Amino acid sequence: MARIGIFIDTLKGTLPSSFRERIRTTLRDVPEVVFSVEEDEFTSETFERMLKLLEHEGVERVVIVGGSPKLYETTFQKLGFPLPFNPYLFTVANIREQALWSSIDEREASEKAKNAVLKAIRIASSLRPIESQTLPLKPEVLILGGGISGISIALTLARAGIYVFLVERERTLGGKVTELWKFYNQELEAKGWLEQKILELRQNPRISLLAPARLKYLRGHMGRFQATILTDKGEETTISPSAIVVATGYRVERKRGGIYDHKRMVTLSEMEKLLSETNPPFPFFEGKRVETVTYLLDDTNEDIKLDSINALKQSLLLQGSLKCQVAILCKEFKVSSDRMERLYRKARELGVLFFKYEEAPRFSLVNGQIQVEVKDTSILRKEDQWSVSILSDLVVLCETFLPHQETMELSALLRLHLGKRGFFMEDNPQLLRVRSNRRGIFIAGGCRFPQEISETLFEANAVAQEVLALLSKGAYTYDLSVAEVDPKKCALCYTCPRVCPHSAIEVEKYAEKNVYLTHHVPENTKWGAAKVDPASCFGCGICVGECPARAITLRHYPDEFIYIQMGLDG
Amino acid sequence: MLEKEVLIIGGGIAGITVALELSQFEIPVLLIEKNPSIGGLASTFCCKASESCNKCFACVVDKRIVEIHQKRNIQCLTRTEISGIRKNGKKFEVTLKQGRERIDLQVPAIVMAVGIDPYDATQKGEYGYGRYLDVITAKDLDEMLRYQGKLVRPSNGEFPTRLAFFQCVGSRDESIGNLYCSQVCCAYALRLIRAIRYQYPKVKVCFFYMDIQPAGPSFESFLKSCREDQGIRFIRSLPSKIYYSGASHLLKVRVPDPQTGEVMEEPFELIVLSVGMVLSQGARSLVQWLGLHYTEDGFIEASSSQEGVFVAGACSGPKDIDRTIIHAKGTALEVYQFLKGRD
Amino acid sequence: MVDFDPKIIAFCCDQSGYPSADMAGSLRLNIPKNVEMVRVPCAGRVEALYLLKALEKGADGVVLFACYEENCQYLRGNLRARGRLSYIHRLMEKIGLEKERIEICYLATNSGVKLVETLQRKTEELKRLGPNPCSEGK
CATH class of the missing domain: 3.50.50.60 (FAD/NAD(P)-binding domain)
Known part of the structure; x- marks a missing residue:
């Protein structure tokens, strides 16, 4: 029979005495309980006292009756000094958040608390110690x-x-x-x-x-x-x-076909290259000076900020030092990057024209230049919104990412x-x-x-x-609170390697026996079975739930543990 | 005298992230927070999921807070402020104040993770925040949803069906000198709207904005679902004033109709102001003591000129939780490189 | 309808359900009294078998709390749980047991209010549906 020590956290004395009485009466009738003590606060001194008591009484399993398990789990992790018992042999009966604080009246609360304590004791009896392992990592x-x-x-x-x-x-x-x-x-x-x-x-x-x-x-x-x-x-x-x-x-992929193949339709990266050219220096394109450049943003990607940033950067240069007229057509102007709002204002002050469009602008070829037609949505009345035509020497397009x-x-x-x-x-x-x-x-x-x-x-x-x-x-130090395949039961259905989101399961020839074998095999034959890499396993239990042969166990959340919590172990 | 390697000023998600990263190198860290609990602004946010996760990262913050309590070499002191810092050779001499108690500390490295305050909406008198009960900020709404789990009009406790969201309150605004985009408010407001409309389909929202700013790789599909949502009207113009009708107890706003262009007065039961970010008020004295500089937008210059001082999170410029975590990890790396470089 | 307190088994995953239950407690919200909280590391740990066993052994209803889509700590656990639930629903239809008894509810780490609202709503629903007709011994 398991030997359990109970520590009741009076939550700095806020636990009503009727509660404490109820818990004490409940514990009296439980044979597994070796001792139960009350503590007002769980500090590192409390823990030292606790550990000494456990050692003295020869008890390995602990139930803390108090607040949320998170409180005590984090304290245990933080303790750092060696525990005389395995940290997986303790459990918590949460009587604060889930009984005291979340009940209508004290009667309901104390009922809930009693159930929580009894359940915790059953859980503590069934817990198994879990060891930790270390994986060396070379640099x-x-x-x-x-x-x-x-x-x-x-x-x-x-x-x-x-x-x-x-x-x-x-x-x-x-x-x-x-x-x-x-x-x-x-x-x-x-x-x-x-x-x-x-x-x-x-x-x-x-x-x-x-x-x-x-x-x-x-x-x-x-x-x-x-x-x-x-x-x-x-x-x-x-x-x-x-x-x-x-x-x-x-x-990146650029739009192709029809007018998009015209030499005056360039991408942002091509424009970047043109601007950096020094021989001949921009703004000359095919021997003639470039006067008007139109940018078309947001027709391919709506969540990329990169295009707006590059377009603005290039426009400031074109409009500012190179004395071109720039027009930027966009759905939303993306200023949500460092300094962009100021650069945007500067661009407008320099004379860059911004047009916000809803319908895609249209292109046509007019005397060797590209005419860009866009509806000016700054006019409130839709019927009055006129189309603006920009005769451009170059049209700069975004590429799809x-x-x-x-x-x-x-x-x-x-x-x-x-x-x-x-x-x-x-x-x-x-x-x-x-x-x-x-x-x-x-x-x-x-x-x-x-x-x-x-x-x-x-x-x-x-x-x-x-x-x-x-x-x-x-x-890398980790606890073996991971999934484990019983190779004897594995039917090699390959469900678990496919289902594991962390790709932590592989099939290896390591099983010595297998329940599906119906004939005799020579000694020392190793059979293939699924194997979980413990260092890569996150302990989620998805594979456990999927295995048709129920050959996988999750060490720290075995079936038993779940049935007890469901109240089904009676 | 406390012996630590790093002092992190600020227990929000930035400070917590730096602390967690440094603890992996077994570097002893002291994290101080002026409020009674750690978590900062982001820990007051509600989950903004609609039918699936909308990537608001609020739950990520809650998880990090639990994680930080598990670490042995991170000491957290709440209700603690700094009363003075002085550089002495290669170390900083810091005096901390916790209530009436005084704690002295010597550290080689300090991380500024002081965070931001929401822009004070009372400065925009024309919106009536502080005068009209039913004009609230997005943060007020967030807290209402997180802690009360319901949507009510503060004036009379009734359920509002006509909501309006005003974007860019305090950002991109030359009249108040905030010439920056706070970056997060568009996604923040839209996620709140989608979460509200999912839970209360009867609620109709009018979204007043300038330019919708993207946030993250799922934003394109998210924005599409917002635009397809018949209960959300997108209006690209920011109202200049909110009127209050004493007779109907409703708020009125002049709204241009997108089809006819006519400007009509529309009634709303609740108006939410998406306020931008400004540097934390309490940061000013620290900036002065540590000899740091401000960016042109009034945040702390991250490329610190001061040796041994590092800046993490939104106090160096507007960021959402997602980017704050990434930046803070990078800051932790800088601190680690600095400490190692000295040895 | 007979006045009874429906027994509900709530599977709470460590990432969303359980912290939300704690949050509900700290907000002093009322968790109905016949709710048995079952802690699991992830909703993906909940086998289809458990859902059925819960009903077999006397529970009137089951709520499976899982994380929202694209928010599962283990990436796919919530989807697995949903798939198993659909399978169970089909089985329940075949044997004539009300599907509404088992439900999946999505929440996040900080959804204390949603958890309580779901459990309270479920209690009311189950009161209307009546006690579990197929628990052992009946």
Whole structure:
């Protein structure tokens, strides 16, 4: 029979005496209860006293009768000094939030409290100790993608003492930043800045650059990934990083067909290039001076701020120093980035015309120029809204932001989720943007969500921080409060590897016996069965619920535990 | 004298995030908060889900608060303020005040995570906030939903069916000198509206705005569902004044009809002002003591000129919870690099 | 209708249901008295079997509290729970048991008010539906 010690938290004396009486009477009749004491507050002194008492009485299982389990769980975690009992052998009867505070009257409350206490005692009797394990983590990281996110993270990690393998598909590094001319919020040219970073990267002894190369296979889990990299020369290298960062970027697609193929229809990146040209310097296009430039924003992506930022940056230059007339057509002008409102006002003061449209503007060719027709919605009465025609020398278009062509293949290789639009990771706030569904794999930059470069750099820093924090102790300590497959019962239906959101289950040949075997097999044959990687398991129990053979148990929430809570163990 | 490596001023989501990240490196941290509990502004927000999660991140804040209590090397002191800071060589000498008690501390690194205050809507006299009970801010509405779980008119406790939301109150406004976009208010208001309309389909909302600002990768589909919602009218103009009718106890606003262009007076039962962000009032003395600078918009310049001082969160510029967490992680990295670099 | 206190089993996941129950307590809202709270790490842990067993052993109703879509800490647990519930509903239809007895309710970590409103509403609904016709011994 289990031996249980009860500690009643009087909640700083606020527990009514009738309650305490009720609980005491209830406990008197329970044979498992070895002792019960009352405490006014749960400080570290209280705990020390508690532990001494437990040791003295030879009791391992504890029930705390008091407030929310969260209170005591957090205190236990915070304690730090060794407990004489396994931390999974304690449970809490929440009589404050779920009885005292949430009842109409004291009678109801004390009924609820009695039930909660009895239930907690039954739970405590059935609990099993859970051990902790340590997984060594060597300071090696694989970064997929040599754009600005990959480069930035590589440099930060290398400076902190981590060995980095950077794998880039193309021969050159830099990704989309190679198309950037100037930053919008600082006087800095991107080319030199990027070149400096790439130089630092190449010179850093802790960074191994593999370019052009790509990921061929990935096996294993956090701490012991096995990544096979294929270079363009056909050589294969295997790397075993502890963690992986995915920073593979995105692609853009421009509108094609009809007037969109006209040479005077340029994209924002092409415009960026034109502006940076010095021989001949802009604003000349095909020998003639460019007078009017029209920007069309928001017809492809409505949630990307990057286009508005680049359009505004270019317009200030065109209207300000190059004396062109700029018109910006947009649905909503996106000023929600650092300094954008001020730049927007400056642009208007300089004479840039802004038109907000609802119906898509129309294009036509007039004497070699492009005529842009848009309805001026600033007029209140819809009938009176006239169409404005802008005869433009150049029309600047946005490109559609799409997932990189390799994203889908990578998501299968890495067993990562894709979001609704095909970029990495569903938009789940619990992932805090930089985490993926797998422990030890992080997502950075445009492959998740294309943003302006300052934002991307902040995200890259956040990823670098997460990686450093993971690797800093040289090991990952975790409790075995995870799912466990009973290999004897596994029917190899492959449900659990497919269902596990964290890709923590794989099939391995490790089972020695199996209930489905009907014939005799030679000694020492190992049979295939599903296996949960304990360090990658998050302990959610989804696999437990799906396994048709009920071969999986969740150590800290076994069936027993749930039945007792349901009141069904009687 | 307390021995810590880092002092984090401010127990909101930014301060909490920096503390949690630094604790992973076993760096002893002291987090101080002037209010009785930690969590800051974001911990007063309600869940803004409609049929599915609308990515407001309010629940993420609640989870981080639980996490922070679990960490051994983070000490949190609430009801604590700073009465003085002085730089002494490579360390900062800080005097803390908790009620009547005085605590002295020496730290090599300080993180400013003092957060923001909502713009004081009483400054916009023409909207009548503070005079008319049924003109409230979006934050007031948020708290009403979180703690009371119901939507009522403050004036008479009745259920309002005609709501109006005014955007950009205190932002993008030259007349008050706030030449910046507070970035979060459009998504914040629209999420509140969708959550309210999901729970109370009879509520009709008029959304007065300038430009709708996006927030996050799901925003395009979210905005589409808002535009398709027949109960939300989008009107691209900001009313200049709210009128109050004593006879009907309703608020009146001049609204242009999008079809005819005629301006009509429309009655509303509840008007919600989406107020922008300004730097926390209490930050001024700290900025002075630490020799920090202000950005042209009145927030704290993040690229700190002061060695050993770091800035995290919205106090360096408007941010939603999502971006605050990302920035704060980056700040934690800076602190870690700084502390390591000294050794 | 017979006046009885319907027995409800509420599966509360550690990420949404349980913190909301705590929040309800701290707001001093009334959780109906015959509610048995079952703590699970994620709604995805709740097997279809448990839902049926609850009714078999005498519960009048079951509420499964799960996180909103795209807000599950473990990414897909809430969707799994919903799928299992649909399966159970189909079974219940076949045997002629009222589907309304088992319900899924989505909430977040800070939805104290919604939790209580759901449990109170469920209590009223179950009072109208009557006691569970198929619990053991009947």
